[in-house]
Amino acid sequence: MKKLLAIAVIGAAAMGMAMTANAADLIKVGYAQVGHESDWRTANTKNYQDTFTEDNGYSLELVDCDNDHAKQIEAVRNFIQEGLDYIIIAPIQSAGWDTVLQEAQDAGIPVIIADREIDADESLYTAWVGTAPHDEGVTAGKWLGEQLGDKEANILQIEGSVGASAAIGRTEGFQEEADKHDNWKILDSQSGDFTQDGGQQVMESFIKSYEGKFNVVVCQNDNEAYGAMDAMDAAGITYGVDGDVTLISYDATHDGLQYTLDGKFNLDVECNPIQAQTVSDVIQKIQNKEDYEKKTLIKDEAFNAPGIKSEFATEITKDILDKRAY
Amino acid sequence: MSKLKALTHRKLFLPIVSMILVMLINVIYDTATGSAPFSFFYITVKNGVLYGRLIDVLNRGSEIAILAIGMTIVVSASAGTDISVGSVMALYSAVCCVTLAGFGVTNTSTYARPLIVGILLGILVCVLCGAINGFFVAYLNIQPMVATLILWSAGRAIGLLLCNSQYVYIRVPSFRVIGGYIGFLPTPILVVAICITVMTLFLKFTALGTYVQSVGINKKAARIAGFNSARIIFLAYVICGLCAGLAGMVATSRIYSADTNNIGLNMELDAILSVALGGNSLAGGKFSLAGSLIGAYTIQAITTTMYALGVDPAQAPVFKAVVVLIIVVIQAQPVKDFFAARAARKAVKEAA
Structure with missing residues (x-):
């Protein structure tokens, strides 16, 4: 089935190339996207389709x-075989890329690594464009420090999938900030696999182990945070702006920000899927033989619930939410 | 002494011991860390609902337990496993949520159709999946793993197509009841209780249990003896599909959404493991439903224990593997024989 699909794709691509032969001045770009596992990914795909158009x-x-x-x-x-002008890869796995990157280099095709980290020598790819989960963790930590002041923090963390670069980066970044405060303690950190069910299950257990002993819950994506909310609701624990527990989440999807607007999440740190324009800028620079940055970091914002002032996050409003692309 | 012996020779003795062993880990840990030694077993009412780790095991283990019921029948009748159940759960979730939200809607706070229509349609599709599996295995004689491999990969994919690869949220309070609470009781526990009761009565009053076991022990002999072997195997897979649907119903209601990528992921393996941990032979034939259920809750007890102990997420799979390994070794025939032989030698020595 997969082979058939692949053949169909190649066939369609070949036909497409034949038809647009007279439009040879178009820059041919291939994007190897991860998949369609989340709303975030769908937004990322759509962003590429809207940016890399024939009009552009x-x-x-x-x-x-x-x-x-x-x-x-x-x-x-x-x-590579089709001889495209540029290849963009959002690596599913960070390791195991050396051979194919070498092949691309031998064919003289510039490769741009997008979105995620890659475990390959810098000489093997042309440029990297993406977000830094590590910085997102730092932002969450700084925001919490600012809000708590001298107060102590007993933190429970629900991590993402084991080994995912987003989970590792967010854990490390947040840990760095936590280490700066003597009266902060990460009581426990377990994996919720980036799912709502996982978040729910881990939170249920956390509540039993640390009942009444925690005042901060950090979830590494919005879905886990929904699950944590369900578990806290069932146990009668209050959270959010008016609650006992400060709830921090990452991703800033539409639903997540809606909860932030409702005051259920205190903070939602964004991981920005709008990356295509930056990639396109890099390609244009290479095309014009201008200097370009080897690594471009896309800025992630953070949004907190209405009524909270912070230098690390923006107050969410209905207006911001409605204008967002995803 | 003889009473103890009679006890240890019961078929369910070792599965129960295994489950107690898993729970003992908590007692040891709690004692070592200075908490109340038996805090794992405390059950209280908090915020108007039952609360405690044992309740978590019973509640969270519901999906595996329901799957284990169907899997036991399939294993017994066809000496094979249905590896499509996890994927079929995801398909339920997609069919049910898309029916209730309407095609292309990803977030709704009102039903597009009555709740019961969504649930029944979802279950119906799962029963149909079971029938497809059953047809392949029973009438086309395709090996069970190969036959069910088709829906293992297609079930989730069809679900994703239905949902447009998106989460579909049903934010209506009544949708959450099946995965939530009725009064003070977590509803999933009630669902399992109903499934077990119905299945037990069904096996008892229809002699299906005897049929299934006869076919599982020797398909040809059973046919010569006058059983319609193919039809019984077919029926076993239909029941398994129904169970997958019910498990999917609980899992979907818990998160009030269709998370087609993750619902039931790898759960077929847990279901098969429950059957094995329950002391049932994967080669078919005789089966014990109670054993499989104990196996299912043992698996959930391991997960709950890992959370309770705060095992590092990166090491959790290793921890689980070690516990399962120990349980499997305890129940292995050569190990049982070894202890039986030792007991016999000891008895001879004492007599001399």
């Missing part, structure tokens, strides 16, 4: 790799 001088070939590393490598190989 591109022909985009987007392959959805279904979270399958082997499939992604295959997609990149196909891009």
